[in-house]
Amino acid sequence: MKSRPDGIVVAIDGPSGAGKSTIARQLADRLGYIQIDTGAMYRAASLLLLRAGVDLADLAAVEQFCQNIDIRLEVVSGRQTVFGNGMDVTDQIRTPEMSLLTSKTSTLKPVREALLKSQQKMGNRGGVVLEGRDIGTVVFPDAEIKFYLSASVEERARRRFEELISKGEQVTLADTVADVVERDRQDSERDIAPLRQADDAILVDSSRLTVDEVLTIMVTICRNKIDNMESLI
Numbered sequence: 001m002k003s004r005p006d007g008i009v010v011a012i013d014g015p016s017g018a019g020k021s022t023i024a025r026q027l028a029d030r031l032g033y034i035q036i037d038t039g040a041m042y043r044a045a046s047l048l049l050l051r052a053g054v055d056l057a058d059l060a061a062v063e064q065f066c067q068n069i070d071i072r073l074e075v076v077s078g079r080q081t082v083f084g085n086g087m088d089v090t091d092q093i094r095t096p097e098m099s100l101l102t103s104k105t106s107t108l109k110p111v112r113e114a115l116l117k118s119q120q121k122m123g124n125r126g127g128v129v130l131e132g133r134d135i136g137t138v139v140f141p142d143a144e145i146k147f148y149l150s151a152s153v154e155e156r157a158r159r160r161f162e163e164l165i166s167k168g169e170q171v172t173l174a175d176t177v178a179d180v181v182e183r184d185r186q187d188s189e190r191d192i193a194p195l196r197q198a199d200d201a202i203l204v205d206s207s208r209l210t211v212d213e214v215l216t217i218m219v220t221i222c223r224n225k226i227d228n229m230e231s232l233i
């Protein structure tokens with residue numbers, strides 16, 4: 001197996017609301033790795049397309065626009081911050097409307113191609129935890145560790161609902177369940193890079209596990225892998 005200069009690539013895929021972001025952040029911290037939230041990159045691209053008024057049915061226009069977008073993930077004053085063309089869009093990309101729009105824009109080939117390239121560039125030195133839908137299948141099929149983090153629809157909707165309510169959003173649990181089901185459908189039925197568990201991914205079902213329990217499982221697996229690889233060098 002080829003080794004990378006900064007460590008291994010850890011891929012975490014799974015449906016929305018399974019806890020990927022929380023887990024990816026804490027796992028990256030524990031390993032001293034960089035976290036790359038690819039969903040945030042798709043959200044930022046969607047917001048830029050929306051603000052620029054690009055017609056999503058016009059793929060040539062989408063492609064041209066995407067060739068010049070600049071999306072960066074940086075830690076600013078200890079906080080993961082998302083920049084789209086130089087603007088801080090961290091909060092604006094997290095609304096339910098942006099979730100639904102991103103489910104659509106992330107089906108577009110020019111959007112996926114642009115982000116695929118930048119994700120590979122950001123991660124290929126290793127020392128990264130990437131979370132998304134297609135990391136283990138498309139972005140890094142050669143990732144040293146692949147996790148598929150899942151949970152039941154009911155549990156994922158309940159978590160999302162509580163998160164939105166705590167942010168002051170006006171939503172009902174029924175609407176949140178419907179959103180989760182719709183996003184699962186869009187993510188797994190799209191033609192390009194659909195959500196799918198890679199054949200060699202480790203399935204972790206977080207429905208009945210706490211964040212700490214999930215983390216303990218993942219940290220142990222990653223440390224074993226890193227130790228084994230180091231002992232081969």
Ligand code: DC
Nearest residue numbers: 038039040042102103106132133134
């Ligand atoms: O993980 P998230 O909810 O922030 O992702 C937002 C949307 O982006 C979601 O509908 C799926 C899409 N996405 C994707 O298609 N591929 C990725 N690698 C990450 C996210």
